[in-house]
Amino acid sequence: MSADTAGPETLGSLSDEPQHQDPNSQQAKEIAGKSPLRIALGRLARDKIAVVCAVVVLFFIICAVFAGPISHLFGVSLETPLASERVDGLNNNMPKPEMGPPFGPFTWEHPMGVAPRTGNDNLAYWLYGCRISLLIAASATLVASVTGVVVGLLAGFLGGAVDKILSFFVDTFLTIPFLLAALTLAPILNERFALYDSYATIQKFSLVVVLALFGWMGTARLIRGEVLALREREFVQAARVMGMPTSRILFKELLPNLAAPIIISVSLMLPAFVAAEAGLAYLGIGVTDGVSWGQTILQAATPTYFREYPQYLWQPLLGIVALVLSLNLLGDAIRDALDPKTRR
Amino acid sequence: MFAYVVKRLISGVLVVTLVSMAIFLLFWYGPSSPAQPICDRETSNRCTQTKLAVYEKTLGYDNPVYEEYGKYVKGIFVGRTLTIASNDYECGAPCLGVSYRTKQPVKEELVSRMPATFSVAIGGAFLYLLFGVPIGVAAARRRGTVADKALVSSFLFISSIPYYLFALLTWLYLTITFPIPFFSDTGYFSIAQNGPLKWFGGLFLAWVALGIFGCTQYTRFTRGAMVEALSEDYIRTAKAKGLPTRTIVYKHGLRAALVPVVTIFGIDFGTLLAGTIFTERIFDIQGIGYWSLQAVQGRDLPVVQATALFSAVVLIIANLLVDVVYSVLDPRVRLS
Numbered sequence: 021m022s023a024d025t026a027g028p029e030t031l032g033s034l035s036d037e038p039q040h041q042d043p044n045s046q047q048a049k050e051i052a053g054k055s056p057l058r059i060a061l062g063r064l065a066r067d068k069i070a071v072v073c074a075v076v077v078l079f080f081i082i083c084a085v086f087a088g089p090i091s092h093l094f095g096v097s098l099e100t101p102l103a104s105e106r107v108d109g110l111n112n113n114m115p116k117p118e119m120g121p122p123f124g125p126f127t128w129e130h131p132m133g134v135a136p137r138t139g140n141d142n143l144a145y146w147l148y149g150c151r152i153s154l155l156i157a158a159s160a161t162l163v164a165s166v167t168g169v170v171v172g173l174l175a176g177f178l179g180g181a182v183d184k185i186l187s188f189f190v191d192t193f194l195t196i197p198f199l200l201a202a203l204t205l206a207p208i209l210n211e212r213f214a215l216y217d218s219y220a221t222i223q224k225f226s227l228v229v230v231l232a233l234f235g236w237m238g239t240a241r242l243i244r245g246e247v248l249a250l251r252e253r254e255f256v257q258a259a260r261v262m263g264m265p266t267s268r269i270l271f272k273e274l275l276p277n278l279a280a281p282i283i284i285s286v287s288l289m290l291p292a293f294v295a296a297e298a299g300l301a302y303l304g305i306g307v308t309d310g311v312s313w314g315q316t317i318l319q320a321a322t323p324t325y326f327r328e329y330p331q332y333l334w335q336p337l338l339g340i341v342a343l344v345l346s347l348n349l350l351g352d353a354i355r356d357a358l359d360p361k362t363r364r
Numbered sequence: 365m366f367a368y369v370v371k372r373l374i375s376g377v378l379v380v381t382l383v384s385m386a387i388f389l390l391f392w393y394g395p396s397s398p399a400q401p402i403c404d405r406e407t408s409n410r411c412t413q414t415k416l417a418v419y420e421k422t423l424g425y426d427n428p429v430y431e432e433y434g435k436y437v438k439g440i441f442v443g444r445t446l447t448i449a450s451n452d453y454e455c456g457a458p459c460l461g462v463s464y465r466t467k468q469p470v471k472e473e474l475v476s477r478m479p480a481t482f483s484v485a486i487g488g489a490f491l492y493l494l495f496g497v498p499i500g501v502a503a504a505r506r507r508g509t510v511a512d513k514a515l516v517s518s519f520l521f522i523s524s525i526p527y528y529l530f531a532l533l534t535w536l537y538l539t540i541t542f543p544i545p546f547f548s549d550t551g552y553f554s555i556a557q558n559g560p561l562k563w564f565g566g567l568f569l570a571w572v573a574l575g576i577f578g579c580t581q582y583t584r585f586t587r588g589a590m591v592e593a594l595s596e597d598y599i600r601t602a603k604a605k606g607l608p609t610r611t612i613v614y615k616h617g618l619r620a621a622l623v624p625v626v627t628i629f630g631i632d633f634g635t636l637l638a639g640t641i642f643t644e645r646i647f648d649i650q651g652i653g654y655w656s657l658q659a660v661q662g663r664d665l666p667v668v669q670a671t672a673l674f675s676a677v678v679l680i681i682a683n684l685l686v687d688v689v690y691s692v693l694d695p696r697v698r699l700s
Contacts, residue, residue, distance in 0.1 A: 195679060197635050199642075200656075204387070204672040207660045211395030295526035302528060303645065305660055321532055323540050333536070341525055348524040 057279060060357040070353035073346035080343050084154040087147040094131060096141040098148060098311065106130075106139035116328060123329075132335055135316075136325055146335055149313040153343070156224060156307075157293035160231035165286055167232065168239025169278070173270050175240065176247025187244075190237045198234040198296070205230055206305035220309045227306055231293050239285040246281050250274055280358045287351030291344045298340050313340050369688060376680050383676040388433050391669050392425075399423055401663035402448065402464045422447045436461075460673070461666030463659075470670040474652065480552035481651035483563070484570055484643055485636035491575025493629065496582025501618060503583065504590030516587070519580040528642040531573040535646050538569055550647040570647040574640070578632070585628060589621035596620070623694045627686055634682025638675030 054062075064070050083090065091097060107115050116123050120133030120142075132142035175186040209226045213219055250256060251274070259269050300306030301314025308315070313336035320326065320333035391398055399419040403411040406419075423446075424432045435444060439459035446453045446462050453462045453469070460470040499515070506512045522530070539548035546565045553562045593599070594617050602612045639653035648654075652671055659667035 195683065197638060197675070197679070200639060200672065200675045203641065203656055203660055204390070204668055207663055207665060207668050208390060208394035211398075211400060211663065211665075215396070291524070299526060299528050299642070303641065303657060305657075317529075317532070321536065323536075326536050327540055330541075337529055337533075341529060344526060345521070345524045352520075 056358075056360070060280075060354070063357040064353060067353045067357065069349055070357075073350035073353070076342060076346040077350060080150055080154065080339075083147055084151040087151045091144045091147050094128070094143055096130065096144040098140070098144050106134045107137060121331075133331070135319070135332065136329060142332065142335055145311060145316060146313075146339060148311045149316060149336060150339060150343075152224075152307060152312050153294055153297055153340070156228055156231070156297045157290055159228045160235060160293045160297075161286055161289045163228060163232035164235035164289060165239055165282060168236040168285065169243050169275075169282060171236065171240040172243025173247055173274060173278075176244040177251055177266070177270055177274065183244075186240070190240050193234065193237045196234065199299075201234060202230050202300060203303075203305060206300075223309075224307060227297070227300065231296055235289055235293065238288065239282070242281045242285055243278060246278055247274060250277055284351075284355050284358065287347075287354050291347035291351065294340065294347065295344050298336075313337075365691070368691075372684050372687065376684055379680055380677055383680075384437070384673055385433065387669055387672050387676075388436060389429070391665055392429050392432070395665070397425070398665060399425055401665060404663075405464055406449065418449060422449055460670040463667050464664045465659075465662055465667075470666050473655070473667075474670060474674060477650060477652050477655050479554060480649050481639060481644070481653060482637065483552065483567055484574070484640050484649060484651060485633065487567060487571035488574030488578060488640070488643070489629070489633045489636055491571055492578040492582050492632070495575060495579035497586050497618075497622070497625065499579070500583040500586025501590055501613065501621075503587045504594060504621075505613065507591055515583070519583055522577065523580040523584075527577050528646065530577050531570075531642060531646045534569060534573040550649070552649045552651065567647075567649070570643050570649060573647075574636075574643055582625060582629070585625050586621060589624055590617060593617045593621040623690070626693060627690055630682055630686030630689065634679050634686075637682070638678045639671065 106119055107117050115137040117134040117136055117139065118124055119127055119130050130141050130143065132146060134141055135145070171186050171190070175183045175190075205226075209223075209230075213222045213226070216222060256269060256273055259273050264273070297306060298312065298314035298317070301308070301312040302318050303314075304318065306312065306314060316336040317333060317340075320329075320336070326333055395401075397403075397416060397420065399416060400411065402423070403416045403419045407415055420426055424435065438444065439455060439457070439461075441457055443457035443459050444455055446455050446459075448462065448467075451467075453467060455462055455469045456471075458471055460474065462468065463470050463473065466473070503512045503515050535550065538544055539550060547568045549566060550569050551566045553566045555563045594613075599612060599616055602616050607616075639656060640649075640651065641653035641657055643649065644651045644654035645657060652674065656668060656671035658664075659671065
C-alpha cells in the first residue's frame with residue numbers, strides 16, 4: 021500500500037516503513053486519536069460502491085419521510101378518484117388507464133401514470149409504499165436488534181443456566197422457517213383482530229412483531245460470542261471488583277464495545293426485512309390495505325396487466341430491488357470497513 | 365452410532381410432540397373464537413352468538429383444552445369422527461382434522477398434494493448441486509482471476525434480489541412476454557395422468573428459477589470450502605506425488621470440501637419439502653405450500669394447522685438425517 025493512497029489507515033503504512041517521529045507532533049496526535057468507528061467511516065467514504073449505495077438509500081429514506089409533501093408537490097394523493105375519469109372502463113379485459121404512457125401522453129398530473137381498473141395514482145402509491153416498507157423494516161430491525169442484544173448480553177455475560185436456556189431458544193427459533201411460521205401466525209392474528217376498527221394498524225404492528233420474532237436470533241448469537249470474549253477482559257473484571265451492579269457493567273461497560281457487531285447485524289437485517297415485508301404483502305398475508313409495494317406487485321403481475329402495462333409492475337419492483345440491493349451492498353461495505361483484517 | 369440414532373429419534377419424537385402441542389394451543393387460544401371461520405362460512409357471514417355457540421360446542425371448544433388435545437392425538441393414531449354442527453364426518457387415521465372448506469379429511473388432500481411439492485423440491489435441489497458445486501469448484505481453482513471475481517460479484521448481485529421477484533420475472537417474461545412453447549404452460553401435471561413429458565414441461569421453469577437462484581449460495585459455499593481444502597497439506601502431498609490434477613481436485617479436494625455443503629443442502633432440501641410457497645404460488649403449482657396459502661386466505665384453520673405440523677415433522681427428520689450423514693461423511697465427527 022503506497023503512502024499517498026493510505027488515507028486514514030496510515031497506522032498500517034507507518035509500520036511498513038518505520039520513521040522516527042516525535043510522539044507529540046501534530047501528525048502523530050491526529051493518527052493516534054482515531055476510534056475504530058472513525059477509521060471505518062473513513063474507509064467507507066473512499067469506497068465508491070458504498071457511497072453510491074448510501075446515496076440511493078438516502079433517496080429512499082427521503083421519499084419515505086417526506087411522502088406527504090412530495091406527493092402534495094406533484095399534486096397527487098392516495099384518494100381513490102372516480103375511476104371512470106381516468107380509466108377506459110369499456111375495455112372489458114383490460115380496463116386500461118387513459119393517462120400516462122403507454123396509453124396516452126406523459127402528463128405532470130400523474131408522472132408515473134395511474135393504475136388500471138381503480139385509477140389510483142401510481143406515484144402516490146409508490147411513495148407511501150416506500151414509507152410502509154421502510155417503516156416496517158426499520159421498526160422490525162429496532163425490535164429485533166434490541167431483543168437480540170439483550171438476549172446476547174445476558175446469555176454471554178451471565179453464562180450457566182441462563183445461557184443454556186437462552187441458547188436453546190435461539191437454536192429452536194433458528195430451525196423454524198420464517199415463511200411457514202408467518203403463514204401459520206397470519207390467520208390467527210387475522211382471526212383475533214379482524215373485527216377491530218383499527219385493524220390496519222394492528223396488522224402492521226403484528227407484522228413487525230412476526231418479523232422481529234424470527235429475526236433476533238442472529239444478533240443474539242453474534243453478541244453472545246462477542247460478550248464471551250469481552251467478559252474476560254481486564255476492564256470488565258475491574259468493574260466487577262469495584263462492585264458495579266451487573267446491569268451497569270452490561271450497559272455501560274460492555275454495550276459500547278459492541279457497536280461493530282450491532283451495526284453489522286442491523287446491516288444484515290434491514291434488507292432482509294424490506295424484502296420480507298414486500299414478499300408477505302405479495303402473498304396477501306402482510307399489509308393488505310393496498311398501500312405496499314408487494315400489494316401493487318400482486319395486482320400488476322396478472323398476465324393481462326403485465327402484457328399491456330408492464331411499467332405498472334416495474335415501478336414497485338425496481339423500488340424493492342434498488343432498495344434491497346443498495347442496502348445489501350452498503351451492508352457488505354460496512355462489514356468490510358469494520359473488519360480490521362480486510363485491506364482494500 | 366446406533367445408540368445415537370435411537371437417542372436422536374426419541375428426542376425427535378419429543379420435539380414433534382412439543383410442536384404439535386404448541387400449534388394446537390396457538391389455534392386454541394389465538395383467535396378470538398376458533399369456530400368463527402367455520403360459522404361465518406356455513407351461515408354465509410350471518411353468524412350469530414347462538415350459532416357460534418353451537419359450532420363451538422360441537423367442535424369441542426367448550427371442553428378443557430387438554431381433553432381436546434388428547435382427542436386430537438388419539439385421532440392421529442386411530443382416527444375419529446368429527447362433528448360440525450349436526451353433521452358427522454368420518455376421519456380415518458392419521459386424522460389431522462376436516463377441512464372447513466371441502467369437508468374432506470385434511471390428510472387425504474395433504475397426501476394428494478405431496479407429489480407436486482416433492483417434484484418441485486427434488487428438481488430444484490438437484491439443480492442447486494448441479495450448478496452450484498461445479499461452478500464453485502471452477503471458481504476456487506481460478507481464485508483471484510478476473511473470471512472468479514466477475515462470477516463472485518455477479519452471484520452476489522443475483523442473491524441480493526429477493527427470490528420471489530426473481531421467480532416472478534422469470535414467470536412473466538418466459539410465459540407471457542416471450543412464451544416458450546411446451547414450457548410456458550406451468551403447473552403440476554401428474555406423471556400417471558399426463559405422462560412424464562407434460563410433467564417435465566410444467567415444472568421446468570419453476571426448477572430453473574429455484575435452481576439458478578439457489579445455486580448462487582452453493583457456489584459461494586463450495587468455493588469457500590474448496591479454497592480452504594486446496595490449501596491443505598495433503599493436497600500438496602498429492603501434487604508432489606505427481607497425481608493428475610483431476611484426481612487431486614475431485615478426489616482429494618472436493619470430497620473434503622463437500623462435507624459442509626451437504627449439511628446446508630440437507631436443511632435446504634428439508635425446507636423445500638416442507639413447502640415451496642413462493643415457487644408454487646408464482647408458477648401455479650398445486651402443492652402443499654400453495655394449499656396452505658389458500659387455506660390462510662380462506663380461513664381454513666384445520667388445514668393451516670395440518671400443514672404447519674407437516675412442515676415441522678419434515679424439518680425435524682431432515683435435521684436428524686443431516687446429522688447422521690455428516691458423521692458418515694466426516695469420520696472426525698464423533699456422535700455422542
